[in-house]
Amino acid sequence: MSHMKNVTPWFVYMVRCSDASLYSGVTTNVERRFKEHTESKKGSKYVRAKIPLRVVYTEPCASRSEAQIREAQLKKMKKEEKEALVKSQETRKKSKKTIV
Secondary structure (H helix, E strand, O other): OOOOOOOOOEEEEEEEEOOOOEEEEEEOOHHHHHHHHHHOOOOOHHHHHHOEEEEEEEEEEOOHHHHHHHHHHHHHOOHHHHHHHHHHHHHHHHHHHHHO
């Protein structure tokens, strides 16, 4: 009998809110989590108060622990540093689209 671990992918993500702030969180399903922020009481109080607009950054992590550590790093960053991460990911996505 195999004792292989069922590996669930974890993500750290950032949501742009209506006041231009960035909210960071962790989840196994970014789309579901964003819906929870916008459509249910499962979303964070911060995001409910700020009106989430869209997910602007995602980063895969190997485990929940790794995702939470990365989230803590993001939360300690200055806004300018977070915006640079968002911009670099948007640039990478655009360049992938033009290669195809």
